[in-house]
Amino acid sequence: MIRRKSKNIRKRMKRLRSDMQEISREQGKIKEGQRQVREKFEAVESECELLRKETNIIMQQSMSTQLRLAFMFQILKARENHDLDQAAKLTSALRELIARENQQKETM
Template sequence: MHRRSSKRSDQKKRRLRILNSRMKRLRVEMEEISEEQKQIKDGQKQVREKFQAIELECEQLRKETILVIQQSVSTQIRLALMFQILKARESHDFSKASQLTCALRELVAKEDQQRKL
């Protein structure tokens, strides 16, 4: 009988060592997983910050593009008025040239006021 209880005791000790060994491995793995999750979270934060910076830059580029388009349209209108003034003068239609010159002056004054705002 003594042998059987000794065998059982040895088996229990062996099982306990195996169980403890597994528990230690699981703890190590859990720590590694926790560290990986922290790194993933940090990476996601960095990506989110970069994305926000890119969105801000895109918005700034949109605003600048709109400004360039507006300036281009304004330049085209002024050039068209100047061309019409030259044609009116060329055809000796000085009253039309005067009206167009006044329109051009008003347009330039309006643009100057808008820039000041």
């Protein structure tokens, strides 16, 4: 009877060791999966930040283009109304705007 109990205990211990090894392997797989998810998440975050920066640049360029077009339209209206003095002032302002934008581009 004691041998039988001893044999049963050994079987249980062997099964427990086997179960523990399986659990350990599964935990390793889980950790690896978590690492991969973390890396993918960081890559997505990095790409989002890059897209935000590119979007801001595009918005600034769009605003700049709209401003230049507004100046050009005002210049055309002034010339149409034979207000050459106003047209000259607007042309000068447009040149200054373009010069400032070019300086900003050079410093980037």
